[in-house]
Amino acid sequence: MAEFNWRTLNIDALDPESSYNFDLATLTPAVQPVSTQDVQTLSGQIKQLMRAGQSEEALKGALENPPYGADEQGKNIHLSTVTEILQSIRQSEMTPILQRIYQSEGGSEVCDTLMKYIYKGMGQGGPAAAHSAGKNVTPQQTGFTQAGGRSFGGAEGGGQAMSVLLSWHEKLVEISGPGSIVRAMSDRRTV
Amino acid sequence: MASPEVHHLFHAPIADHSFSADRNTLAVTRANNVELYGKQGSQFRLQDELRGHDKLVTGVDIAPQSGRIVTCSQDRNAYVWEPSSTGEWKPTLVLLRINRAATCVRWCPNESKFAVGSGARIIAICYFEEENDWWVSKHLKKPLRSTVTSVTWHPNSVLLAAGSTDGHARVFSSFIKGADARPEPSAWGERLPFNTVCGEYLNGSAGWVHSVAFSPSGNALAFAAHDSSLTVVYPSAPEQPPSAVISISTQQLPFADLLWISESEIVCAGYDCEAFRFSGNEGGWQLTGSVEKANGGGKQGGQEHEESARNMFRAMDLRGRTGGNENTKLPTVHQNSINKIRAYAEAGGQVQKVSTAGVDGRVVVWNL
Numbered sequence: 001m002a003e004f005n006w007r008t009l010n011i012d013a014l015d016p017e018s019s020y021n022f023d024l025a026t027l028t029p030a031v032q033p034v035s036t037q038d039v040q041t042l043s044g045q046i047k048q049l050m051r052a053g054q055s056e057e058a059l060k061g062a063l064e065n066p067p068y069g070a071d072e073q074g075k076n077i078h079l080s081t082v083t084e085i086l087q088s089i090r091q092s093e094m095t096p097i098l099q100r101i102y103q104s105e106g107g108s109e110v111c112d113t114l115m116k117y118i119y120k121g122m123g124q125g126g127p128a129a130a131h132s133a134g135k136n137v138t139p140q141q142t143g144f145t146q147a148g149g150r151s152f153g154g155a156e157g158g159g160q161a162m163s164v165l166l167s168w169h170e171k172l173v174e175i176s177g178p179g180s181i182v183r184a185m186s187d188r189r190t191v
Numbered sequence: 192m193a194s195p196e197v198h199h200l201f202h203a204p205i206a207d208h209s210f211s212a213d214r215n216t217l218a219v220t221r222a223n224n225v226e227l228y229g230k231q232g233s234q235f236r237l238q239d240e241l242r243g244h245d246k247l248v249t250g251v252d253i254a255p256q257s258g259r260i261v262t263c264s265q266d267r268n269a270y271v272w273e274p275s276s277t278g279e280w281k282p283t284l285v286l287l288r289i290n291r292a293a294t295c296v297r298w299c300p301n302e303s304k305f306a307v308g309s310g311a312r313i314i315a316i317c318y319f320e321e322e323n324d325w326w327v328s329k330h331l332k333k334p335l336r337s338t339v340t341s342v343t344w345h346p347n348s349v350l351l352a353a354g355s356t357d358g359h360a361r362v363f364s365s366f367i368k369g370a371d372a373r374p375e376p377s378a379w380g381e382r383l384p385f386n387t388v389c390g391e392y393l394n395g396s397a398g399w400v401h402s403v404a405f406s407p408s409g410n411a412l413a414f415a416a417h418d419s420s421l422t423v424v425y426p427s428a429p430e431q432p433p434s435a436v437i438s439i440s441t442q443q444l445p446f447a448d449l450l451w452i453s454e455s456e457i458v459c460a461g462y463d464c465e466a467f468r469f470s471g472n473e474g475g476w477q478l479t480g481s482v483e484k485a486n487g488g489g490k491q492g493g494q495e496h497e498e499s500a501r502n503m504f505r506a507m508d509l510r511g512r513t514g515g516n517e518n519t520k521l522p523t524v525h526q527n528s529i530n531k532i533r534a535y536a537e538a539g540g541q542v543q544k545v546s547t548a549g550v551d552g553r554v555v556v557w558n559l
Contacts, residue, residue: 022336027336027357027358027359027393028397029393029395029396029397108440109395109440112396112440176442177441177442177443178419178442178443179418179419179441179442179443179445180440180442182417182418182444182445183396183418183419183420186396186397186398186399186416186417186418186445187396187398188396188397189396
């Protein structure tokens, strides 16, 4: 008895009135469920646009239809589509494209979606790190908290992907301000 | 335009502030106490202290007509303070019956009731019971799912709006039988028994709501959320969807508080340490500019700028990074985020001066 750590007791689980026992999904904005199949189809169409050299249209198309309602796999497919488009656009074209998108109808929301993908892309580390190391390693077990989760460009190409995302991030903040960073963090509709 | 009146009271955050009706007394929260400042010339001097809470005080409100002060705190209590015959302030405990911190408190316009928001997903509507000679409360519970961050009253003293960390702004009826006169029917509702939910609004990204406010007529509701947005709702008729919901996402950091200065203008302030003006109507709203700039802000421009080039190179040389003074001093008057914004002076239904208080311990009065 004396060994029991009361601080670890989850008192909210014992209270029927508590929000712990309440499905929070009803409070969040409604999102349409999207099947992985649909995400794949969309991704195919967007890649076609990209191969045709219409990077701006491809980017807009990808960001206007984020699969908020898809499962983890669908979301990852769309993320890789977006990252691929971002990497295909030259640095000098970033600002003009972003400006055109921001000024168009509903452009502010498209920019917010882009910000979400930039952060998600950065959170994934290099392409290799996303699948292998880090995901299941908890900080308590290893002690190497930082080194476990990220691959500081260790995977070939990871560093380069990160630098593309960072320059997009810089250009995007110049246009849509810190507000879009806050929205990427506070939005319940995750990408 | 005249520059703003800056009162740097102390080096501690101000969670809430309130001026008396004659604007000669200023009540500010400071840790576990509320300090009362009296105006002497152009300055505010500490006059009295309201001691009684034993945790952080989160809200203070002075009733304009009766002069009574209500305070609420994280110790889960609220007190109503009244001046006694000896000139001291006498507290009366309010029975809130909440099991989490109280977060905000506001008198209703006719001063017969006040509302206390809390972390227990409850809003306590408090009123005075003559026969027992104390303040009792009734709870608004449903459908609150999280901490209440702000409460605000409709001009009819029955409708109450509340913002919550579950991302919703809601309009409730707080009609107390025997204490309230039956309100006129409005776009929000016709029959209004206690805890009627007259409206429940969510913005697109469901960021938690920092602040809510009714327009001066009470026919529109605005709320600011943590996704840097401002949303204005125009109700159409009872039980009908609103006729317009306008949500604008800004480039700024989130707004912690907002204030209607007329039927078509709002001032917002928050984590950007300065106040911004918005104007609009049912057709749309937009940000029109910074209050700071209109007040001749950025006054330390010239001289300091000239110096800063030299400082910059010296700092680069000495410490290997740019920036000297400007790294520690913000160009705004407030040096930290603004927590609350209040009307200070109005004329003809238009607010002409507002006061802001923030984490930097300053209370600033702005001309609009």
